[in-house]
Amino acid sequence: MSVLKVDLDGSKLEQWATVLSTRGLRAAIRRAIDRSATAARKVALKVIAQDIGAPVARIKPGVTKLRRTTQSDLTASFSANKLRIGILNTSGAKLGTGGLTASTHRVTGGGSSSLKIKSAFLVHANGGTFVAFRTSRSRLPLKGVYAEHPGTALGQPGAAAQVxxxxxxEKxxxxxxxxEIQKQLLAEGLPYTAPPDND
Structure with missing residues (x-):
């Protein structure tokens, strides 16, 4: 789960808190957090897709919608989960007589940033297809080849999507x-004055 955690300078809210209604101030804060988190989630989706090498539409099922703030919880969050994305769904992936050439973990970096498997082949099973290779000289078992999970793309420490x-x-x-504070002040018929910059 990725949670929006941003440090706020409480002193800059003190002036507004003295004139705004408690409910109004909380509503303004909630709107600011929800809208900020929504915008940031869109950026994260784009970077996750770039890291995996798949279209945003393909990775969306592996990323939950934003859980918005409530009156009792000023937290906005979403989760990126495991989602099997066939390696051939990544851009530039090729499977031919020379085997598989593909890549994933493209932005953050990782073991699959340059993926070449000479013995890879296409398997048709249960109404679908996937790329696999044999893990021994025997016919079975097979190991499927998939792209990076959205959860990995977001969850790794220092991952590009997380950053x-x-x-x-924060921006x-x-x-x-x-x-949002200004909108609330206007809604309550109060004049807007920006809090002093104490930095």
């Missing part, structure tokens, strides 16, 4: 929080 999500969330929240 992009955090950076975008969005820094921009949206004052905007």
């Amino acid at each position: 992009a999500w955090q950076q975008e969330a 969005q929240l820094a921009e949206r929080m004052p905007q």
